[in-house]
Amino acid sequence: MKERYNPHEIEEKWQSRWTESKIFQPEPDSREKFFITIPYPYLNGNLHAGHTRTFTIGDVVARYKRMLGYNVLFPMGFHATGTPIVGLAEQIHKKDPETIRVYNKLHEIPLEVLDTIQTPEQIVEYFSIQAEAAMKIIGFSIDWRRRFTTTDPHYKKFITWQFNLLHSMNKVVKGSHPVRWCPNDENPVEDHDILRGEDATIIDYTLIKFKLSDDLLPCATLRPETVFGVTNLWVNPKIVHVRVKVNGESWIVSREAYEKLRFTDKKVELIAEVKGDELIGKKVTNPVTNSSVLILPASFVSPDNGSGIVMSVPAHAPYDHLALRDLKGADLTKYGINEDVSSIPLISLIKVPEYGKYPAVDAVKELKVKDQNDPKAEEATKLVYRREFHGGVLTETTGKYAGMAVSKIKDVLTRDLIEKGVADVFYEFSESPVVCRCGATCVIKMVENQWFLNYSEPSWKEQVYTCLKNMNIIPPEIRVDFENKVDWLKDKACARRKGLGTRLPWDTAWMIESLGDSTIYMSYYIIAKYLDKFTPEQLKEEFFNYCLMGKGTPESVSEKTGIGVDVIRRIRSDFEYWYPVDLRTSGKDLIPNHLLFFLFHHVAIFPEMYWPRAIAINGFVSLEGQKMSKSKGPILTLRSAVKEYGADVTRLYILSSAEHVQDADWRKADVESTSKQVERFYKLAYDIIKSEDTGEIKLIDKWMLSRLQYRIRETADALNRMQTRRAVQNAFYMLMNDMKWYERRGGRAACKQILNTWVRLMAPFTPHICEEIGEEMGIDMVSLARFPVADAALTDKGAELSEEIIANTLRDMEEIIRLIRIKPKRIVLYTSAEWKKQVLKKAIAMKKDNALDMKTLMNTLMGDPAMRTYGKDIPKFAQKIITDIQGMEPDLMDALLDVDFDEVSALNEAREFISGVVECNIEIYSADAPGYDPQNKSRFASPMRPAIYIE
């Protein structure tokens, strides 16, 4: 150990020592195992501060568990399947200036190296090497024998096996799905390809088909239940409609709607134009209620929205009510309508607490909406919809649906109506236009014959719920997130045309989508160690069936694959030992996707005993308050952070900057201060090791050892809950502060003992520096040493109380001196009179019996003849004590009750120290016998709070 702290030298030394001694390459043994995994990083860039955080948290847990005596497996792989790497290769190849800039400047890749990574394969190769190197220089305790990349031929065999299995279980099915589509590029549009309208989502309307002789007039609605309250349809006389053949039916819709229909999975053929006013005045049949209703003119109907034909529900839709009212007295004879349409009776179908029978009418009155062109009409609509959605219940008008909550009806009713053949689904953007990067306006296209993982299957979800119920979710608050997302998850398209990956074995035109191939790969880590023993071709389905599922026999697998029986047996027993995953720790961005699929696939494929045990989530990292971006910057790579500050400092900082799902912020000023603290720790350790042993244990040593036990307990408790910030704060910063006080108070005797514990306490966070110090202290390998356990025998409440009195008294003295601004010539301290201590103890005892009140306390006290001497002072003091005790921690109460220490001697032990600080001699008396007390200050002395006289 050198006098000067040189992080890079120490870190390199210990990293190579760890590698040489293979201590992070576990094999099954008699110990209890702990299998921790972290989602492998995607290889379209260098690892950055966000990875640093997630992986460091994982490494801390791995190291902590190892020091608790677990046999820990912490493996790592790399993710490369999907489209981004292919896209990146294209960008680099065509020397896109922005891409070159970002990868050169932010990902720190030299230009000449960029020239050599122009294909997806080269990119994967390059970044995987970089990533492994980065994880090594920061000291992660990973078993690198198990490393793999998702584009490896062996891995593809594993994915092929998995998908064949899922297919045979009917978990992969064919279907259609709406996607954002660019008609110009003839491709689905991804998020980053959108120029305008990136917030638009796809909304599914229910299309209800009203009948007009041979034609159907479809009306799009988000609230299909209102079909029971339709009084008429609305058609805008000014817009052009068209008659189209849709799957053999004759529909009349707006021209715009026709354009949208062309991209759906329906067969659409344009027949003729139909003017709006030709329709008005005709009667159509409501396909649900069979009632006959009139088509009326309305200006608010837009051709862009839905089908361009709207059903009117004046009882519940303010616009409909207003439009009808606006027609009062209008001359509609040119449409052949002679009746007064404004008197069409309203049909109520929803009961809601805020309104009467006709919510739309009430809302229009409430907001004083004038007519359908009044902007307040929109407001009224939103209000009614919101209230009906949340609090509305369907009435008898809706027949068998009566009594259902409005919020639950949509899916049920839509399904029923589609089954009856009177409705369809119509997709629409939530806002428009949505514009592609190429400039074209996007549409919604039905992708047909797509392969789906049918996550929506209720029995599958049920299993996931069961799994979740038995899992430890860290932090516990996010459990509800998982439950909600499981509920929300629909079927997921799992195949696509482009990108890297594995082909769907039974339909090789498709590539397995990259989230689908990353679900149960934790089990592959067990196999990955043996890859040099066989070729990809040998990895037949029987191999996986046996090794991962226990199906078949080693002999039959061996015969089929040519792999030795011993190896096959070995892999199976490895699997049985290591599985399930004990902890998966991840960034919060993966909750609604990867982590969910991780659970779905595990419950589908493995028996319950191999389902995951725990998931821990952490937040992102920003840079000086700015969000990081892989593709635009700013970004801080793991490598550059370690280069600048060293691995231990980087780790310690990132761990201490935020807790759990909270986002961390990387601030240069703070990192530098962490760096100084670590250096200080090193120097302190160096000095302690080089110092002579000094025998006698004094009060202050007892105090320090007692604090240390407290820090150990706090650190362990924090680590058990994966609160790395709290753990680091106790194990490092608080303990450092304790040490400062200890040193200041002249403590020395316990230094070596403390340091020995301290390096083990800190080892999960800053392993290199701890190894370096540990080596000097004769600890063989700190990474394998036992994590400290708090020793109850070293907890010394008396010492802590004494030290507290000293610190409090000193603080009081300094405050007085500061206030009166004199240089003290004489300072006298008076500790509490004995009777006050007795009062305090009595009061605490009563409090513990829950019997503390002024009257009882006074009675007890006055019953004691010895006390009565102080009769007139007692009530006031007792009152004060009662208030003090109200909020007192039980621990402190116990201490005050149990411990009988002498305040005078406690202060005397620190007399020299206190004198030194205030630069004045100190005299100490008990208030029972004040030697010198000109102002009778001693009467203010109370337990734990000596009185002070300064002149």
Added chain:
RNA sequence: GCGGAGGUAGCCAAGUGGUCAAAGGCGGCAGCCUCAAGAGCUGCUCUCGCAGGAGUUCGAGGGUUCAAGUCCCUUCCUCCGCACCA
């Protein structure tokens, strides 16, 4: 719209109904050390106070309680996810 997380001092942030005027850190100020700078150490950092005290604070407004940053209601604001994209 749906679902989730938040609003605490100049900034970041901890905070279990009572040691909360509120941990820790950053920044700032002062002192010590030094030829000096840096580092380190010590103290201060809501307001007032020449005796250890008092007053006003935790987005805003109500309420429950002997006691509220913490519990309840209302309200304002911010951030995140909503899919075929890793």
